[in-house]
Amino acid sequence: MKTLIVIREKDYGWLSPFFPGVNPLVMPVCNKPFIEFLIDFSILAGSSAIRIISDGPLNEVERYCEDGSRWGVDVSYASILGNDSIETVIEKNRKYCADQRLLIISGYLFIRYENRQELRHCFAMASGGTLAENERGSIVLAGTPEITGQLPAATPFSLVEFDSIDNYFRLSAEILKEYPSPYVLPGYCNEPDCHIGRNVVIGKGAEIRKPVIIGNNVQIMKGAVVGPSAVVGSNVIIDRESTVSRSILLDNTYIGEQLEVVDRIAAGNILVDPRSGVSIAMEDPHLLSSLPGSAHIGSGLFRYLFHAIVALLLILLLSLPYLMLVPLLKIQGKWKTGSFTFHDIRQGKNLRFVMPSIADEGGIGSLAKALSLDRFPMLFRALAGTIAVIGSFPVEVSHRLEAGYAATGYRPAVFSYAEAEDWPVNAEDSAIVEQFYAAHGSPVRDMVLTIKAFLNRIHSKVQ
Amino acid sequence: MTVEEKKCHDLTIVSINGSLEASSVPGFMKSSPALTDSQSIVIDLAGVDFLDSSGLGCLVTIARKKREQGGDVRLACLNEKLRRVFEVTQAFRLFDIYDDAESAATTAANK
Known part of the structure; x- marks a missing residue:
């Protein structure tokens, strides 16, 4: 038998606001990540392969579960769109689902069971159909029974209310006090x-x-x-x-x-x-x-040094034009400043700083913008290590969650990777390229991309 | 990089073999008219061993242009490396991703 675990972002939307830095799929319930309870259940039901499917990020789940070898099963991952029905999910995973009995656990569900032995028998004998459901999801079995026999009068598992922070709290206490043995804490x-x-x-x-x-x-x-x-x-x-x-x-x-x-x-x-x-x-x-988790301090320091060197070089290069042009722009009223608050996921805190903008282009304004003088004050922040020279374009705190920036890799910076790559700039596309380099970047590549971003701005003004 | 085309349920399946990166993107875009017209297509990525941000940008651009004209792009057979790229960039939010090119074509044809 194979299992599909299908969990959509909307299923765990109630939990995310309380713990913004934690992926709800690996949120601990009695110190055991939530997803492991579902994996345990699938294995006890007789599955040899499990596919975890979501319309949200799965990288933390993958980091924890890897290929499933620690449980002796194959664990794989797939993505869907938020509005895909279960039929579409099966269609998208047709190759995986073919020729096997299929157990589909759909929703952010907690499954209670007491007798581990009974589960296997029950699933082996059960014919297809919905075995349990509530308004948050369901457990469905497809395919013909593996063995014939008398099914137990009542299903040996049930779905627990798991849709509020209070339920989460009660459930943890209940598992700890009354049901630790079937779950192996x-x-x-x-x-x-x-x-x-x-x-x-x-x-x-x-x-x-x-x-x-x-x-x-x-x-x-x-x-x-x-x-x-x-x-x-x-x-x-x-x-x-x-x-x-x-x-x-x-x-x-x-x-x-x-x-x-x-x-x-x-x-x-x-x-x-x-x-x-x-x-x-x-x-x-x-x-x-x-408390800080385990961080790669060495690589972080190395990267900071590269960024600081690049920031220093740019400061030296732009100091003279800055001192010459900005006073003129200020006299003309074209140099405007605004204060913004950005969130830095890496440091886990909000950063507030002044970001200038050049109001009117043409003549001196164009030249100043081409030379990225509007980014000049931010270079000092990069030199101090509070932001990067290249990374993600800073997103205002209020837009952070909607834009999906909670994902790994968001790092406010002077220049963005999207500018370096000259991608069609809209919020979604920029996020894609920023996250690509956040995951695949290196200090040397960052240096090259910073120069590219800087030159791209000059090039766009010359054209 | 090589590009192959086949038809399934009147839909074109474009299969890519090799690297889809900055240097191969221009050639890929010219390799098949199906990539630029308004018809829906399936792109089979089973043979892609490397995808960089330009390759990803190229897939996003094809999808965007097709959707503007009423078509669509479905992706099929992402290997582990590609799936990770789609995961870290969250590009999976933009595409219908299938584990089998023919079922992608069947679904698209039935729509």
Whole structure:
């Protein structure tokens, strides 16, 4: 049997606003990524191959699941459009679906089951049709039964309400407390209801109260109390004399000293009250803040050096024209400045800076624009490392989410890759080429593309 | 780079073999009239071993022009390398992507 897991962006739209940096498909439920629950279910149902299909980005899912060899199945990936029906999805994956019984899990669903053995028998004997459905999705089986026999009176699985932050919170608590065994939660479990990951440091006088699940690389400082009903992700610090109970701490979270976190979800510096759905971003890093994940510091530094050198060369080249032409433009009223706020995903913060524009072209204005003097002040930002010399054209914070810029690679810069490639510039097309180079770029290529972008601007004005 | 054409359900399937990059894009655009007319086509990318931003731009341009004239482009048989390019650039949002050229042609013909 093969499985298609079809999850559309609109299916998990309710979750994205709470945790903007996390792909909902790998969002941890009891420290186990959501998608792994569906993979487990598919394997227990008898699948030997699983295809994960979405109209949204799958790169984080792919990074986690890879080719599925860790589960002993083939995992592959495919993209669809948002309005494709299930029939169209099957048509688009006809080669994959041919000649096999097919299980289709459609929607952002959580499937509850207790007896793992029963699942395989049930799916082997079931004839085609919808086996379970709710308003969020369905489980459909296609093809003829593999074996004949008596089906159990009730299906050995059911769909759980999973469409609000409160449901997410309750579900995590419920799995931890009542149903940990069928789902195989991550971490060592020497005694019931207590799962602890690798490299967990527990300080003197710290208390762990069951049920609890703790991820990898966690520090629980002196006098802290964790649990009951606490889900602590990986790379978390709970500082001295703090209490975390009936709460979820997602990965890379720091909880300050002498705090009490009860009935809350904390993710980085965001604190969510699951019952009301209210979330706040904490400003004080001593209370709650995000911890850096594993970053490639070496390559980042190398890239910064290249960008700084290019920025410095351009500053030296453009200083004289800037000093000569800009005062003239200011006198003519053609030099205008505006203040913009951009989001830098890499640094995880908003950047506010002044961006000049040359209002009227012609004569000095054209020459200044051809020489990219409107970008001159931004070069100092690039020299300081707050933005890149070449990358994505900065997008105003308010447009960030709609434009799909949450995807990896968005990096505000003085020049954009789209300018270097002279692509037909509209928002969608620019994003494509920017993301292409964000993934395939190198410091040397960045330098070449910066020169290309600079020359393209001169060329476009000369024409 | 070589380009082959075949018909399926009155639809042209254009199969590309080799690299679709800055140097081969102009030749590719001239290789078949089906790429520039208003008819819907299927582009079979099974044989493409490298795709750069110019190649991607060329596919986007073909699709955009065809859609302006009432046609469409469906892509088929993306290998793993290409699928990653489409994934990181989010170009998958612009195309109907099939894992089989003939089913792409059948669906397009039935529309």
